[in-house]
Amino acid sequence: MKVLLRISFLGTNYCGYQVQPNGVTVQQKLNEATKDLFGYDCDIIGCSRTDSGVHANEFCVTVTKRKESFLDTSIPVDKIPQALSVRLPEDISVMSAEEVSEDFHPRYDVKYKEYVYKIWNRPWRDPFLAGRSWHCPKPVSKEGLENMKIAASKLVGTHDFASYMAADSKIKDTVRTVYETEITEENGLITFRVSANGFLYNMVRIFVGTLMDVAYERIAPEDIEKITEARDRMAAGSTARPEGLFLNRVVY
Amino acid sequence: MKVLLRISFLGTNYCGYQVQPNGVTVQQKLNEATKDLFGYDCDIIGCSRTDSGVHANEFCVTVTKRKESFLDTSIPVDKIPQALSVRLPEDISVMSAEEVSEDFHPRYDVKYKEYVYKIWNRPWRDPFLAGRSWHCPKPVSKEGLENMKIAASKLVGTHDFASYMAADSKIKDTVRTVYETEITEENGLITFRVSANGFLYNMVRIFVGTLMDVAYERIAPEDIEKITEARDRMAAGSTARPEGLFLNRVVY
Numbered sequence: 495m496k497v498l499l500r501i502s503f504l505g506t507n508y509c510g511y512q513v514q515p516n517g518v519t520v521q522q523k524l525n526e527a528t529k530d531l532f533g534y535d536c537d538i539i540g541c542s543r544t545d546s547g548v549h550a551n552e553f554c555v556t557v558t559k560r561k562e563s564f565l566d567t568s569i570p571v572d573k574i575p576q577a578l579s580v581r582l583p584e585d586i587s588v589m590s591a592e593e594v595s596e597d598f599h600p601r602y603d604v605k606y607k608e609y610v611y612k613i614w615n616r617p618w619r620d621p622f623l624a625g626r627s628w629h630c631p632k633p634v635s636k637e638g639l640e641n642m643k644i645a646a647s648k649l650v651g652t653h654d655f656a657s658y659m660a661a662d663s664k665i666k667d668t669v670r671t672v673y674e675t676e677i678t679e680e681n682g683l684i685t686f687r688v689s690a691n692g693f694l695y696n697m698v699r700i701f702v703g704t705l706m707d708v709a710y711e712r713i714a715p716e717d718i719e720k721i722t723e724a725r726d727r728m729a730a731g732s733t734a735r736p737e738g739l740f741l742n743r744v745v746y
Numbered sequence: 747m748k749v750l751l752r753i754s755f756l757g758t759n760y761c762g763y764q765v766q767p768n769g770v771t772v773q774q775k776l777n778e779a780t781k782d783l784f785g786y787d788c789d790i791i792g793c794s795r796t797d798s799g800v801h802a803n804e805f806c807v808t809v810t811k812r813k814e815s816f817l818d819t820s821i822p823v824d825k826i827p828q829a830l831s832v833r834l835p836e837d838i839s840v841m842s843a844e845e846v847s848e849d850f851h852p853r854y855d856v857k858y859k860e861y862v863y864k865i866w867n868r869p870w871r872d873p874f875l876a877g878r879s880w881h882c883p884k885p886v887s888k889e890g891l892e893n894m895k896i897a898a899s900k901l902v903g904t905h906d907f908a909s910y911m912a913a914d915s916k917i918k919d920t921v922r923t924v925y926e927t928e929i930t931e932e933n934g935l936i937t938f939r940v941s942a943n944g945f946l947y948n949m950v951r952i953f954v955g956t957l958m959d960v961a962y963e964r965i966a967p968e969d970i971e972k973i974t975e976a977r978d979r980m981a982a983g984s985t986a987r988p989e990g991l992f993l994n995r996v997v998y
Binding site for chain 1: 803
């Protein structure tokens, strides 16, 4: 069998998901835990890369025996989450495990993903949101918030999102379909939610940097269309900090 | 002037609020920050003690020059929060400062306080709630949750709460008035909210330990009255872990 794990992790202490030569990653911790549990090296394939400090309320990986298309174990699949979680640090958790077909691919088979980005918008810092939000202390006005909502709605649809891709990315096909965006505010916490069939490198963080420029009246909401049409990274706002970003849902 | 600060802190790294001979406390960090800002030792008086690992969404302290009833400074009161926050670690924040009369006392003048207690009730651990909730992995049934609500409602009123006080507490007057209790559940997170004119040592944590016994059908909800009437610590449930407890509001 091939096993799909749904995990969650607090990204603060990791250099992102993907194994790197320098720095501890989530994938490395999963490599160690699966080897300890199953007794052999495994191939762990993730649903996406994440940057250093980015979090996941839900992230998916498949586990197979290294260089094989299956996992060789007598452990019942429903016991795997708990058995792996005790072998992982407190900031990584395995929520569920299920058997998938051998040709299932955790990245290519994604129908859509949803990200959430949190902005703490009070003058004082919140100890509970440190490392889990972007602190923008300058108050966003009611009008600024309404303009953010208008601007966010203009990101929905099938567009060439090249303006919202990190300049050093080598991806050629920059057309993606954004299904839904939402801006909400509650007691000083502004939350941006976005779902799409795929995301370019830093796309959500550049969306958020641009939306905060709208919030602070540096960009008018109606300019979003022009920014998108420019297909030029220079046209959009800055890249928002990584620690406010959460991969929230992965749908197959 | 005498200054009242509203602060918040993540209690994970502290041995509670009150200065202790061993271990770092929130009060100690406030002593250091105020001395650095004002240039002299200050008296910091808090609205209550908190145990190691307990958090505060809101906690109040007064600041005066040591052995004086006033604070001697040219810093405008509305600039104090930011000036102190930069001198405090990331897990302590000063949200606001206001001038109060010299006879104001941050503990004796409290009208009521509200605590919140968070219980994470899913089989898997949540990396974002680690150290910020009590993980009870066994699912609470719908009926168990309804019974918790009934039991919680029976704690409201003016009662002798001796059954819900740590056995080693030396307090003699154990009568308090609980104004309101509330149990809510959302996506596996059970939240208990309670406000009262005062709280005995460990009272909220013993309430929660007892309510979880109700949730798991070890105590019937109608037994709460008998437990209260017993005025005996042995009659109530266990003391819930400290890390799920948050002082949430202090009203003068």
